[in-house]
Amino acid sequence: MEQILPNPNINIAAPFSGYQKLVIALLAFLQFTIVLDFMVLAPLGDFLMKSLSITPKGFGLVVSAYAFSAGASGILAAGFADKFDRKQLLLFFYSGFIIGTLCCAMSTTYEMLLGARIVTGLFGGVIGAISMTIVTDLFAVHQRGRVMGFVQMAFAASQILGIPVGLYLANIWGWHAAFFMIVGLAILIGLTILIKVKPIDQHLAVQSDKNAFLHLWHAVSNRSYQTGFLATAFLSVGGFMLMPFGSAYLINNIKITQTELPMVFMLTGVASIIMMPLIGKLSDKVDKFMIFSAGSVLAVVLILIYTNLSPVPLWEVVVLNMILFMGIMSRMIPATTLTMSIPDMKDRGAFMSVNASLQQVAGGIAALCAGLIVTQETKxxxxxxYDTLGLVVSVLVLICGIFVYRVSVLVKKKEQQG
Structure with missing residues (x-):
């Protein structure tokens, strides 16, 4: 069946069709597994560091290994990203991600885990870019805020369901069980995409670059695209710096117990899953940069408070986490929606791949730097x-605002010209 692409210039919050709802649900579930695979490392960090005798520096390398390999694969795939049916491309990389995660589950040494994370990153790092490209292809610009609100709920869902269940399984059968859980769920999602999703290939009709490397060059040399790349790179840095040591900080500094840890993630996730669709809807009605700016201010205030905590009651930790994630999501949804609106249809796959690569590389450098800043005398x-880390992240959040503002200006100019 021929797909009818939406007119991106119609300023109407049109309702979603049944097929669009199916695509949104599948992309959200797919993103859930990708996000969970990455985010589960943080709460499992204390398990891993103790069971495999990993230092903070070594754990930072495990996190950054995924990011660097994801960045490399994104650059390599960028030239070819607009040459294939997006559904086929998505299934290819998702299959590789499943194999890499299975290798993580079967790792018994630090070196094996490090290698498995590299394999997982090579495939998993490109999937987010392909998903964002599909969203941009199938949804009008004034629908994308709502779509991103639902797709980004994967972050919250991973905290509500994935991380608590993963920690529960880790407490019973060991940390390997969490990765086995992700593999089983990912296989079911991949089969559903194979059967239910139609080909997504209308972009093939407007291709002008026959050579993949020339196509990549045209994407990376575009000045407008470069602004989007910088905005995304700085957007990713904060999360990559704070996240890897989140559970170790809660357990060793705030004195949260291993059994209380799932409750922190679950309640924070519940709050996020309520807020994210609301933020998505708001970003389709209000100036996106205004929402981003408000979220940035809130995030900076909470980061400075959170990274300077002494032992406090569990309820206080939960409340601070909820407000912090409200700030983070209020930045992520509008900024991502703006950035994905920059490229033309013929360049979307290449743009999203390069964008994801820079995001991963910047995040990998951030995680590596965090591992060098944070120290721990014993296990x-x-x-x-960790308070120094909070200051560094706060400065980077403010710098990011400069680039997101420039992206906002570019997108408004494009809408006026369209």
Missing amino acids: SSPLQH
């Missing part, structure tokens, strides 16, 4: 210099 002693 159970408090993390040191």
Whole structure:
């Protein structure tokens, strides 16, 4: 059946069709597994560091290994990203992600885990870019905020369901069980996409670059695209710097127990899953940069408070986490929606791939730097210099605002010209 692409210039919050709802649900579930595979490392960090005798520096390398390999694969795939049916491309990389995650589940040494994370990153790092390209192809610009609100709910869902269940399984059968859980779920999602999703190939009709490397060059040399790349790179840095040591900080500094940890993630996720669709809807009605700016201010205030905490009651940790994630999501949804509106249809796959690569590489550098800033004398002693990390992240959040503002200006100009 021929797909009818939406007119991106119609400023109407049109209702979604049944097929669009199916695509949104599948992309959200797919993103859930990708996000969970990455995010589960943080709460499992204390398990991994103790069971495999990994230092903070070594754990930072495990996190950044995924990011660097994802960045490399994104660059390599960018030239070819607009040469194939997006559905086929998605299934190819998702299959590789499943194999890489299975290797993580079967790892028994630090070196094996490090290698498995590299394999997972090579495939998993491109999937988010392909998903965003599909969203841009199938949904009008004034629908994308709502779509991103639902798709980004994967972050919250991973906290409500994935991380608590993963930690529960880890407490019973060991940390390997969490990765086995992701593999089983990902296989079901992949089969559903194979059967239910139609080909997504209308972009093939407007291709002008026959050579994949020439196509990549045209994407990376475009000045407008470069602004989007910088905005996304800085957007990713904060999460990559704070996230890897989140569970270790809660356990060793705030004195949250292993059994209380799932409750922190679950309640924070419940709050996020309520807020994210609301933020998505709001970003389709209000200036996106205004929402981003408000979220940035809130995030900076909470980061500075959170990274300087002394042991506090569990309820206080939960409340602070909820507000912090409200700020983070209020930045992520409008910024991502703006950035994905920059490229033309013929360049979307290449743009999203390069964009994801820079995001991953920047995040990998951030995780590596975090591992160098944060130190720990023994396996159970408090993390040191986490407050310094909070200051660094706060400065980077403010710098990011400059680039997102420039993206906002570019998108408004494009809408006026369209």
